[in-house]
Amino acid sequence: MHERALGTLEFDKVRERMARYVACSLGRERMMSVAPFVSLAEAREELSAVDEALTATLRYGTAPFGGITDIRGSVQRARIGGLLSVEQLSAVAAWLAGIRALRQYVTRLPDSSLYPHLVAVVESLFPGRDLERAIREVIAEDGTILDRASPELQRLRQERRTVEARARKLLEQMLRTESQRLQEPVIALRGNALCLPVKVEYKNSFPGVIRDYSASGSTVYIEPRAVVEQGEMARELLLREEREIERLLLLLSQQVGACAEWLEVDVESVSMLDLWFAKAAYAKAEGCELPVLRDDAGWQLRRARHPLLAKENAVPLDVEMGENYRMLMITGPNTGGKTVTLKTVGLLTVMAMSGCFIPAERGSSVAWCEDIHADIGDEQSIEQSLSTFSSHLRNIVDMLRHVRRGHLVLLDELGAGTDPGEGAALAIAILEKLAAVGAYVVATTHYAELKAYAFREPLAMNASMEFDIQSLSPTYRLLIGVPGRSNAFAIARRLGLPEDILARAEANVSTEDRRLEAMIAEIEEARRRQEKALTAAELSLASAARMERELSEAQETFDRKAEERLQASIRQADEILRKARETAETVIAELREKQSSLKDHELVELKKMLAPVPRSDLGKSATRKQGGSSGGLRVQVGSQVKVHSLGQKGEVLEVSGDKVMVQLGVLRTKVDLADVEVLSNKEPLTSTSRVRGSGLDKTVRMELDVRGETVEDALQRIDKYLDDAVLSGLSRLVIIHGKGTGALRDGIRYHLARHPQVKSREPGGLGEGGDGVTVVQVRS
Structure with a gap:
């Protein structure tokens, strides 16, 4: 590029x-x-x-x-x-x-x-890691050489410290004995020598080596003769230490080189x-987003911004090009944003092709271009005595030599700087050449001829920068498909130009130009109406969406509260059942103690009658009105009722205020009147018979369902069932065992064939369950 x-x-x-x-x-x-x-x-x-x-x-x-x-x-x-x-x-x-x-x-x-x-x-x-460790074993993070860098370095430094300590001890003694001849009682370091600050008048009488003078000359720094030997030893050790450090640094440098x-x-x-x-x-x-790079050509920039403008000040642009048209003619007033739009398209294309996110909405797409050509701005060359037109034309000439199919061409104020008629004709010729090559073109212009060219050329599309005629200022919005108007007469009228001058000026405009301006005005008015309708539709859609959301939230709240009430009812029903089971267990225990004739399998049956009601039934019963009746029947002695809290049916023995005594099999219990539902005030159904004796009052049904039970459990229940049937005078019984694998059916029929109380047994008839049931004739 x-x-x-x-x-x-x-x-x-x-x-x-x-x-x-x-x-x-x-x-x-x-x-x-x-x-x-x-x-x-x-x-x-x-x-x-x-x-x-x-x-x-x-x-x-x-x-x-x-x-x-x-x-x-x-x-x-x-x-x-x-x-x-x-x-x-x-x-x-x-x-x-x-x-x-x-x-x-x-x-x-x-x-x-x-x-x-x-x-x-x-x-x-x-x-x-090994190289880093090797360096850090020698050099600390603050840049100092560690004593442990090598055994030799550690030994040299230890010896040097010992020598310096002896020298310092001697100097401290001299500070006490020679205080009269010293400028101040301190030990000074000059170079690598430990010195005493001697007054200048005593320098010749103070034995030692002069190492330095103060800036004023009143103090001379002398290394005493008593510590010169120690100092020489310390300096020699320091030199050897520096050579050892250099050796270590060289070794590390070689490792880095490797x-x-x-x-x-x-x-x-x-x-x-x-x-x-x-x-x-x-x-x-x-706030940039990932662009889609397309190889099939096409720009779809959504709410794109110029990357050099502050995002809070930039007006977003929507630009489409490449699929239905290859050239975009942008018109509009000066300072309306045409050049910024041109640069925005070019810069975002360059950024995407450079692997950068672009300041536009996610999903914006950019066409892949092998090259981009741009002629933007006033590049008048004073040194070469070139006019604005000549400068632009030279750039375009060079561009035309290199442009190829699929390249992006950006042209600012195409044909400007010369006679309007000739400039417009030249601009159209250049656009036709670029169209023939197959390039993509975004151009800005003021020429009406280029607007007309975009209308009649299928590969071109008009666009304009919106201008607010009321405020006489641009809005910087790009309008695709709408050519820009000059607005010169409207602006002049708003600024107070006399009407007679405006009338003469309008008369001088050609009929074709007036027709074009009128057409553009109609298009703009249609666009405004469309935008208002679209805004109204969007508001209605938003309102409908809000109402739908509120309704959905209300429904969720209602469902949640209903579920909470249901769960509360189920918990209440569970508590009632628990108390009822405890009462039933107590009653059964008392019956066991008082009536030795009561058989164990009868107690088992009674416990099954007290099994918990399924949660689904509890949920239903929790919402059903308690104490109800069927067909307006009243609760009275002899009424067949259902006790909701126990899920069992029984007969009313006594009614006392808001309490009723109910016979549930062998169990008698007193329950609330509101807890029972009247099923019938008649005698027991013809499909059942009553057995009275041994202190028991039981209802025997004409059918027994043993599906899902083991053969052993089923046979035990069938024997008891046959005994009750004989006592109640029933002659025909139905045992429901299902088909399944046939094991339960075959075991039951084999047992019935040898039972002394069974006269005959045969499969159920049509409408009775077929081979899934066995019809039994009981001996009288």
Whole structure:
């Protein structure tokens, strides 16, 4: 892509803004060289990597780049065998610690499969833990050489400290004995020598070596003869210490040189990571979104903003081009935003092709262009004595030599700067040439001829920058499909130009121009009506959506409260059942004690009658009006009723106020009148018979259901059932056992065939259940 086009679009300023978010100089250097990629695949890969960095930043915070500096100079010096300083080696160690932290940040991201680009880069980084450890064993983080760096260094430093301690002890003694000849009682260090500040008048009588004078000359710093020997020893040890340190630094430099190739590769990788995270940080700060790069040509920018304008001040633009038309003719008043729109389309295209998020709504798409050509602004060259028209024309001539199919061409004020008629004709010819080549064109103009050209050319579309005639100011909104009006007469009339002058001016306008202006006015009026209708429809839709949401919330609240009431009723029913079971267990225990003739299987049957009612039935009964009746029947002695709290049917034996005594099988219990429902005031149904005897009063049904039971349990119930049937005088019974595998059916029929009380047995007839039931004739 031509650098001239990037400069015209001011892409360098966009790069400078994004560079504010880099973490180190490596990232800044890479950011300032950002440019459109050569291929669409590369640009898409870059956008995916930036999207990963943004996702990681939003979820887990900014990536750590602490300790990352430019170490390329140090690495190159070590590669050729040079000696690195303590600061350079410490920077290398900090670098290795920094990339380790960076690696940990990425590898510890939950679901690392979401970040393939980040993971691939950090996994390729040189671990360097051994090199970092080797440096830190010699150099502390504050840059000092550690005593433990080597046994020799530790020994030399210990000896030097011992010698200096002896010298200092001698000096402290002299401070007490020679205080009269000293300027002040302190020990001063001059160079590597420990000295005493002697008054200048005593310098010849004070034995020692003069090391320095004060600025005023009144004090002379003398190393006493008694400590000169100790000082010489200390200085010799210091020299040997420095040689040992140099040896250690050389060894570390050689280790860095051995890793130079990996470190240089790491520099490139880390700078790329810094670039990705900086682009992500810019996108986060500026409200940018991931663009869709299309290879089938086409721009769909939704609420796009110029990246150099403050987002709170920029007016969003909607731009479409490429699918139904390849050229967009933008007209409108001066300072109305035409050039800004032109640059917005160009800059957002460059940003997307450079792997950057764009300031537009998510889902905005940008066509991939192999090149962008731009002729924008007044480039009049005084030195070359070129007019504005000549300058623009020279740029266009150069552009036409290089433009190819699929290129994007941006033209500002096409044909301006010369005779309007000739300029318009030349502009149309240039547009026709670009259309023939197959380029995409966005052009701004004031010429009415270009508006007409866009009307008749299928590949072109008019657009305009909206102008508020009431306030005489632009709104900076781009209107696709609507050509702009000059508004010259309207503005002049609002500013007070006499009507007679306006009338003569309007008379001088050609009929065709007046017809064009009238047509544009009608289009604008139709657009305004459409916008009002659309606004009204959107408001109605929003109101309907709000009402639907409120209704849904009310329904949810109602359902929740109903469920809460149901659960409360179920809990209440559970409590009633619990108390009833406890009462029944007590009664059965008393019956067992008082009536020894009561059989065990009868007690089992009674307990089954007291089994908990299913929750679904409880839910229903909880909402049913208690104490109800069927057909308006009253509760009276002999009434067949259902006790809701126990889920059992029985006969009323006594009515006393709001209490009734009910016979439930062998169990008699007193319940609330409101807890019973009258089923019938007649005698028991013909399908049942009553058995009286042994102190028991039982209802025997004409059928017995044993489905789902084991053969042993079923036979035990059948024997008891046959006994009750004989006592009640029933001659025909029905046993329901189902079909299933046939084991229960065969076991029952085999047993009935040998039962002394069974006269005959046969499968059920048509309408009775067929082979799923057995009809039994009982001996009389």
